[in-house]
Amino acid sequence: MNVKKLFGTNLKHFRKLHDFTQEELAEKLGIIPTHLSRIENGKSFVTAELLDSLCVIFDISPAAFFYTSQEFSGDDSLFSKIDLVIDSELEKLNKYLKKKIREK
Structure with a gap:
């Protein structure tokens, strides 16, 4: 299992669930849209600070980003x-x- 890809897939799911574009979410996170795209595609990973910000924005626990489709x-x-x-x-x-x- 590729954790970066799993995280990115779940991040994209939550972003779309909250009707954010990559540009809107990137702005809220204080990063550039390209960086967010790389995270969603499993090419980069988040820092602890970025993970914390995502949890606040989506009002979810960090664990929610690591569930597989069978688990969630x-x-x-x-x-x-x-x-x-x-x-x-x-x-x-x-x-x-x-x-x-x-x-x-």
Whole structure:
């Protein structure tokens, strides 16, 4: 597995998901579009600082850039499942708290 290519593919996915052109994202990152293109094509790699900036811009963890297509379909289905679990647990907690408050 080529980590640079994997990272670049995922970066391109998140860039398009957020409707950024290479020029727009490069400007936000303070780099030239050519450098961003080289990262997306797996010819260059990011620095820790650039990775941190990407995580802030896309509001994701660094790990999201290293999932393969088998691990992450890129269609937000994993995030939907996580949201469902959170919603379910919040509902359970809500019911529990209401029950405890009514007991007093």
